Amino acid sequence: MDRIGISDRQYLFLFAMTRIALYSLTLLLISSCGLTPSHVNMDMIPLPDELSFEDNYSKITSFSLPESLEIYDDWISEWNKGTSYDIEFIEDKLMTDSYQLDIERSAIKIKAPSVIEARNALSTLLQLRELNNGKYPIASISDKVEFEYRGMHLDVCRHMFSVDEIKQYLDYLAFYKFNNFHWHLTEDQGWRIEIKKYPKLQTIAAFRDETLVGHYNDQPQKYDGKKYGGFYTQEEVKDVVAYAKSRGIQVIPEIELPGHARAAIAAYPELGCSGEETTVATKWGVFDEVYCPKEETFSFLKDVMDEIIPLFPSKYIHIGGDECPKTSWKNSEFCQQLMKQKGLKDEYELQSYFIGEIADYLASKGKTIIGWDEILEGGLNEGSVVMSWRGEKGGIEAARAGHEVIMTPGSHCYFDHYQSTHPNEPVAIGGLTTVEDVYNYNVIPNELTENEAKFVKGAQGNVWTEYISSFKHVEYMALARMTALSEALWNPVASRNFPEYQRRLMSHHSYWTFLGANMANHQYDVSIKIVADPLKGSVALVENKLLNARLFHTNIQGENAELSSGSVILEDEGIHGFFMNDEKGRCGKKTSIKFVPHKLNRATIDFDVPPSSSYPGADPTVLINGVNGSDEKYGGDEWMGFAGQDFGAKITLNEEMDLNDISFRFFKGEGQWIYLPKSIVVQASSDGESYAEVAKSTSISTDTKVAEIQLPLNTNAKYLRIVVKNHGEIQKGKQGAGHEAWLFIDEIRVN
Ligand code: ACM
Numbered sequence: 001m002d003r004i005g006i007s008d009r010q011y012l013f014l015f016a017m018t019r020i021a022l023y024s025l026t027l028l029l030i031s032s033c034g035l036t037p038s039h040v041n042m043d044m045i046p047l048p049d050e051l052s053f054e055d056n057y058s059k060i061t062s063f064s065l066p067e068s069l070e071i072y073d074d075w076i077s078e079w080n081k082g083t084s085y086d087i088e089f090i091e092d093k094l095m096t097d098s099y100q101l102d103i104e105r106s107a108i109k110i111k112a113p114s115v116i117e118a119r120n121a122l123s124t125l126l127q128l129r130e131l132n133n134g135k136y137p138i139a140s141i142s143d144k145v146e147f148e149y150r151g152m153h154l155d156v157c158r159h160m161f162s163v164d165e166i167k168q169y170l171d172y173l174a175f176y177k178f179n180n181f182h183w184h185l186t187e188d189q190g191w192r193i194e195i196k197k198y199p200k201l202q203t204i205a206a207f208r209d210e211t212l213v214g215h216y217n218d219q220p221q222k223y224d225g226k227k228y229g230g231f232y233t234q235e236e237v238k239d240v241v242a243y244a245k246s247r248g249i250q251v252i253p254e255i256e257l258p259g260h261a262r263a264a265i266a267a268y269p270e271l272g273c274s275g276e277e278t279t280v281a282t283k284w285g286v287f288d289e290v291y292c293p294k295e296e297t298f299s300f301l302k303d304v305m306d307e308i309i310p311l312f313p314s315k316y317i318h319i320g321g322d323e324c325p326k327t328s329w330k331n332s333e334f335c336q337q338l339m340k341q342k343g344l345k346d347e348y349e350l351q352s353y354f355i356g357e358i359a360d361y362l363a364s365k366g367k368t369i370i371g372w373d374e375i376l377e378g379g380l381n382e383g384s385v386v387m388s389w390r391g392e393k394g395g396i397e398a399a400r401a402g403h404e405v406i407m408t409p410g411s412h413c414y415f416d417h418y419q420s421t422h423p424n425e426p427v428a429i430g431g432l433t434t435v436e437d438v439y440n441y442n443v444i445p446n447e448l449t450e451n452e453a454k455f456v457k458g459a460q461g462n463v464w465t466e467y468i469s470s471f472k473h474v475e476y477m478a479l480a481r482m483t484a485l486s487e488a489l490w491n492p493v494a495s496r497n498f499p500e501y502q503r504r505l506m507s508h509h510s511y512w513t514f515l516g517a518n519m520a521n522h523q524y525d526v527s528i529k530i531v532a533d534p535l536k537g538s539v540a541l542v543e544n545k546l547l548n549a550r551l552f553h554t555n556i557q558g559e560n561a562e563l564s565s566g567s568v569i570l571e572d573e574g575i576h577g578f579f580m581n582d583e584k585g586r587c588g589k590k591t592s593i594k595f596v597p598h599k600l601n602r603a604t605i606d607f608d609v610p611p612s613s614s615y616p617g618a619d620p621t622v623l624i625n626g627v628n629g630s631d632e633k634y635g636g637d638e639w640m641g642f643a644g645q646d647f648g649a650k651i652t653l654n655e656e657m658d659l660n661d662i663s664f665r666f667f668k669g670e671g672q673w674i675y676l677p678k679s680i681v682v683q684a685s686s687d688g689e690s691y692a693e694v695a696k697s698t699s700i701s702t703d704t705k706v707a708e709i710q711l712p713l714n715t716n717a718k719y720l721r722i723v724v725k726n727h728g729e730i731q732k733g734k735q736g737a738g739h740e741a742w743l744f745i746d747e748i749r750v751n
Helices: 008-030 067-076 115-131 163-174 200-205 233-243 264-269 295-311 333-342 345-363 393-400 436-437 473-490 498-514 618-622
Strands: 050-057 088-091 098-103 106-112 137-143 149-155 179-185 250-257 316-320 369-372 383-387 404-406 456-461 527-533 537-543 550-554 561-562 568-570 572-581 591-595 604-607 640-643 647-667 679-685 692-698 704-727 742-748
Touching: 008 115, 008 163, 067 088, 067 115, 067 233, 088 679, 115 137, 115 163, 115 498, 149 163, 163 179, 163 233, 163 473, 179 604, 200 233, 233 295, 250 345, 250 604, 295 316, 295 345, 316 345, 333 345, 345 369, 345 742, 383 393, 436 473, 436 498, 456 742, 473 498, 473 640, 527 591, 527 618, 537 742, 604 618, 618 742, 647 679, 692 704, 704 742
Parallel strands: 088 106, 149 179, 149 456, 179 250, 250 316, 316 369, 369 383, 383 404, 404 456
Antiparallel strands: 050 137, 098 106, 098 137, 527 537, 537 568, 550 561, 550 572, 572 591, 604 647, 640 742, 647 704, 647 742, 679 692, 679 704
């Protein structure tokens, strides 16, 4: 399908010419911000393996494709007008996973083992054209795919996006050489794909009465009172799938089961175990209304799959499998009988039975299932593919069991997380996953042997949209991190170079910004780590990875000083600012921190167990550095997270002194499984050997996201022992029931 009508073409051409002229101007402006001015722009992302180029352009400005590449005609025709040259395509079966692209003065040649790899050469051509005002630099490029699965996901259930916006998303994917689009189509909050046999999926399941406003953790929760919803017709789905195909992208639909099924159950209550009526969910989270493993449900799901299969040529169908509470199965006579009859020892095996039924059915139709890592629990059909989202553990286990794996750990691949600690970031679900985190992602977990690693097929960026209601916001959250992931999927860790990538990212940022895309831009931000040093006290270590950056500190009087060493000792209580300049002028916005000194700034801290590697804080001493983390978000440099564990630490002051009181900051985000601790015990000692209890609390509560707990000490000591008890297992009926709670600590302050 061509998105542009014939009558629009001339307009588009004029628009393109204007855009090219203006874009040249933008490039010039950018060069005043630190880019080296040069004739041709070779700032490709992902960076190809080998590249040589002349500082000159090919005579060819448009081309058509040979018959063997005609599947890409619709894509190519959008950027090639009035074609006069035929591109040359040579199939060379021996070039495994690679392509060779030669742009000459009057010819363009692609060599690749098949049309699949040839598509990557076309993506490269498209990037070069767009970065060079419609011209192709004379160049020779040899390039190789590192991972065969390069995916981006989009949740259209929490918020929905138009077909044109989905196509725009696919254009971004093609630009950055992604080859899989994971389309998350069914959820508690809305069913988004037309299933003709079940009309109530369209009239009931596709709409919710209203939507939560603000963050889930905000108390009291508020709603907008507006009906929200819609669905894609099967004709629209075919259009999207064809559009993706012409860009070399496979569309993988996700039809969630057995959990995240509340919208379907709202339409057809008989699909649940209780048969009770429910509503399409209006807030986020996990719900007890899940499919009941009975014949009626399996018939429904098989009918749904019968309509899904012809729409999606993909070998894979994603069946979800995550976050399925077992409450309704535990309370169901029918389920308990079924478990006995089938010899299933618990509800996890019942879930495995449920997924097995659907996997078998799909296998009989030639399809393979992909599921989130929970599908490993209770056993999994051979051949099923696992998406590892709860960290890397599921991926490691699956690879060891011989399942193919796609890595999507929250720490590196969840693009619904915050991407900067800047206070003006729009509300996000939580966490912090910066462009640099994504860029440095090592797709193969270190724990795997070479043989096990072969099962890791690639990685995927996930864009869940609870807090992303417009496509502009999708662009903001996904686009910059998508470029980083594309390079992480393309080049091994050892060959990546973040500052050099950032330089290329600036070209992409100005290109997309000029086209009106809302790409996040945190390249100019400084990163600041405040550490507590036993000799110096609190020290700000300041960094910006942009080439040629100069770093500055603004003191509490508002005076600026360059930090040639990249660090400054904090002494004065108050607001300190940090920013960067390049050689031509300021390019960064200021980041400010509030420093309030206390007696632990010159202490050392030793942990009983280290924090989770997903939430380690910037340094062990951030807990005593005199700077608080965000009141709104956990994660980031200042907060430390402990998964299911108590926090225990020994603090050594640099001398014995009077200690009046101690205070702690904890985060509370029960929707994210983050709970306040059960208790705090503080012991003190003068010699580091005999300790006495000096403070204790067993009632810790708060109405806000952050609890600040102050306890009197009234002691004289050099050593403190602190034990903070984790909340433990999350209670029934709560998000994450049955899992161990997280404990998040930010600052321990002693005055
Ligand atoms: C997921 O994020 N629940 C897969």
